[in-house]
Amino acid sequence: MKTKTTFKYAVLMAVVLPAVFTGCSSDENVSKSDYNAGSKSLFLKISNDAPATYAEVAVQGAAPVTFSSGTLYFTDAAGDILDYYTISSAATSGTNIDIAVLTGSGETIQNLPGETKDVYVVGNTTGLPISGNISIVKSKLLQVYSQATITNVNLYGMGTIPATPTTSAIPGVSNDLYSVSLTLAPTVARLELTDITATGVITGFDVAGIFVDSYYSQAAIDGTVDAAYMKINGTNVPAFGNETAEYDVALKGPIYDWYATPLTAVSNVVVPTTASSVWGYNVFAAASPTGSTVPRIIILLRNITATSGSGVTFSGDQFLTIRALKSAGVALEVIKSGEVYNIPAGAFTFDETNLTSVPNMSLIDVTVDVTMASWAPVSVTPEL
Incomplete structure (x- = not known):
């Protein structure tokens, strides 16, 4: 038959x-x-x-x-x-x-x-x-x-x-x-950042670049990830620049953004150049329930100013490092393919204590909205 x-x-x-x-x-x-x-x-x-x-x-x-x-x-x-x-x-x-x-x-x-x-x-x-x-x-x-x-x-x-x-x-x-x-x-997860807000004594700043660190450079068609392809740039300051060996031109947009003319904060907030948009990056991740390593987001700041009476000054470039994503107050141990991790408007704030001259030193946790595989959201938070 x-x-x-x-x-x-x-x-x-x-x-x-x-x-x-x-x-x-x-x-x-x-x-x-x-x-x-x-x-x-x-x-x-x-x-x-x-x-x-x-x-x-x-x-x-x-x-x-x-x-x-x-x-x-x-x-x-x-x-x-x-x-x-x-x-x-x-x-x-x-x-x-x-x-x-x-x-x-x-x-x-x-x-x-x-x-x-x-x-x-x-x-x-x-x-x-x-x-x-x-x-x-x-x-x-x-x-x-x-x-x-x-x-x-x-x-x-x-x-x-x-x-x-x-x-x-x-x-x-x-x-x-x-x-x-x-x-x-999908065999990727998506990271989204809506805006960057300064608090404390900071009165102004520019964003020169945003980089994803601790990510898989390659993964298999079926979604298998291999630690051999994990890229960790850590405290390598020169890496976090425009078109370096670690972040070459092929990765610009997909895994990092760089601004030859840095984005200047307005009322202590920097947003993407396109209205009502986000910075978004698709990264390989293992499927649920296993998941894989949570990437870090490195932000390079320039021209930082502080209130005149604070006695705080900043010399040269400074870095912010988002190390963990929180959903409903709980830090995520892994990210999973088919999920979107959106740091919503106002969720990512920093002050002078979060800034370092070397990336991956002072770590920020943030809350994010997490969305399932059809690119629908759940909630999560960013942390410095």
């Missing part, structure tokens, strides 16, 4: 879409190889939302990550790739599924090998292997700068076909119906 597989997809933490059969033409979507009678079919439907960008952008909030292209894999129990499809804006063909169809009525894929066991989807990442074992795909390394825009952050998900069909013989398709559920989730 021929079999049929139904595939369900969820954007991050969104509700998994129901598998509803639509009468797509099987001639349009026949698998690239001819298989024997023990074959399976699959119904695929995906949600899509408007994209956002990195760096100084509107607060991400609850908007879903965009799925704009991808690769769909089918493997056997040993992980060998039996079949695949690209997903793009091109018309549906024997090798490609039109994303407009997937995000609309859905598409039916027929004649998958009977030994198909697992389904994998990689979103927003191109140039992947299409043969061999799926482990080759999963272990492919991505650079952190490739994850700069929310539109293009890597998405990964897998699901296993159950042994028992969900439903038998759907009209128009001779195979039994199997059901597979998976969550397609």
